[in-house]
Amino acid sequence: MKNLAHKAKYTTLGIVGIIVLLIIWSFIEPRILNIENETAKIPNLPQSWSGKQIAQLSDFQIGLWGDNRGTARGSVAKILEAKPAIALISGDFVYHPGSNIESEIETAVDIVRPLVDAGIPTYAVLGNHDYGMSSKKAQPSTEQAEKLEIALEEAGIQVLRNEAIRLELPNSNEPLYLVGVGSLWASRDNVKQALNAIDNNSPRIVMMHNPDTFEQFPKNSAPFAVAGHTHGGQVRIPGFPQWSWLRFTQKDKVYADGWAKGFGTSGNQLYVNPGIGMSIAPIRLFCPPELTFFTLEG
Numbered sequence: 001m002k003n004l005a006h007k008a009k010y011t012t013l014g015i016v017g018i019i020v021l022l023i024i025w026s027f028i029e030p031r032i033l034n035i036e037n038e039t040a041k042i043p044n045l046p047q048s049w050s051g052k053q054i055a056q057l058s059d060f061q062i063g064l065w066g067d068n069r070g071t072a073r074g075s076v077a078k079i080l081e082a083k084p085a086i087a088l089i090s091g092d093f094v095y096h097p098g099s100n101i102e103s104e105i106e107t108a109v110d111i112v113r114p115l116v117d118a119g120i121p122t123y124a125v126l127g128n129h130d131y132g133m134s135s136k137k138a139q140p141s142t143e144q145a146e147k148l149e150i151a152l153e154e155a156g157i158q159v160l161r162n163e164a165i166r167l168e169l170p171n172s173n174e175p176l177y178l179v180g181v182g183s184l185w186a187s188r189d190n191v192k193q194a195l196n197a198i199d200n201n202s203p204r205i206v207m208m209h210n211p212d213t214f215e216q217f218p219k220n221s222a223p224f225a226v227a228g229h230t231h232g233g234q235v236r237i238p239g240f241p242q243w244s245w246l247r248f249t250q251k252d253k254v255y256a257d258g259w260a261k262g263f264g265t266s267g268n269q270l271y272v273n274p275g276i277g278m279s280i281a282p283i284r285l286f287c288p289p290e291l292t293f294f295t296l297e298g
Contacts, residue, residue: 026235026283030068033075034288037295038259038271040224044203045298046174049167053084054205054294055120058228060111061129061277063095063104068289072111072276075291080118082293086167087115089157090228090273091127091183091209093148096134101144109151116156121167123158123178127209127229128185134279140186162190164197164204177204179222184210191216211260211272220267224294232257232274232287257287 040054057079060072079087093108094101115122128134130148132141149159158165160180167176177198182188191213198204206225208214214225260270276289 023283026285027066029286029288030278030282030284031071032288033071033078034274034290035078036290036292038292039297040205040271040294041269041297042176042203042205042224043220043298044201045296046172046176046203047298048169048172048174049085049176049203049296050298052169052296053082054296055079055082055084055087056090056226056271056273056292056294057087057112057276058090058209058273059092059127059231059275059277060108061092061095061275061279062108062111064278064282066282067095068277068282069107069111071289075276075289076111076114078291079120080114083118084120084293085169086178087112087120087122088178088205088207088226089122089124090207090226091125092129092228092275092277093124093126093152094144095129095277095279096132101147105148105151108148109155109157112152112157113155121158122156123160123165123180123207124152125160125180125207125209126183126186126188128183131183131186131188133183133185136185138185140183140188145183145186160194160207161188162194164194167205175202177202179204179206181206181208181213184208184213189213189216195221211263211270214260214264214268214270217264217268219265222264222268222270224296225268225270226273226292226294227270228273228275230257230272230274231278231284232272232290234278234287235283235285236287238286 206222211227
């Protein structure tokens with residue numbers, strides 16, 4: 001009996017030790033940037049765009065206690081090294097701002113300003129936290145979002161509001177479009193309006209914040225789309241990237257990370273970026289922050 005008691009004691013101590021180590025690691029992991037390189041296929045892609053690289057960042061969440069602004073700056077530095085054709089930022093620049101929202105906006109804008117200074121065309125959409133919304137039922141703060149949008153635009157970052165713009169390459173007139181859709185939770189999303197400016201055969205990249213918006217796109221209208229919002233689940237089971245706290249807290253199926261297989265209508269493909277920042281607590285576990293590079297193919 002005494003041996004069994006000792007074994008039980010050591011087992012308990014071992015389990016407690018593992019839990020403590022995991023908690024410590026969860027505060028360290030957000031500072032380790034994961035860089036993913038993907039290939040994105042776009043029908044009717046102009047030859048001048050074939051092989052070009054697109055960078056995507058998401059969810060800085062500036063304003064969370066212990067936020068991940070250092071890793072955000074590091075991710076921008078990596079983009080500057082790679083010199084992609086364009087950079088995309090899919091929302092949630094800020095988290096839960098206090099009384100001094102200007103300070104948090106200034107920090108978020110300063111993080112991405114070097115992209116514009118380096119001549120990398122940079123585009124963004126806003127997310128739910130940019131409207132001060134931590135839940136679907138929260139009242140969106142239009143004033144907060146407008147302040148952020150103005151600051152981004154003044155820094156040279158174009159914020160898309162349910163619209164499509166033509167992307168330009170030096171010495172090329174071949175069209176490639178970027179379609180940007182507004183925040184789902186803030187009821188600022190209008191997929192039909194965003195698609196109205198281009199014809200059905202126009203090559204395009206689609207950007208949104210919330211992956212749920214992707215379900216609104218008609219078939220073959222979003223062959224390459226990117227989103228954020230999920231933080232990859234933030235806390236995951238190692239070896240099973242789709243098993244995260246989101247899977248246990250959401251009633252419907254959650255596409256939290258990477259290519260969302262079988263999601264949306266036919267002919268459409270979505271990549272969900274796990275983002276840089278965090279919600280509730282500044283931790284990530286088996287779900288590091290991510291910078292994604294896409295190489296375009298026709």
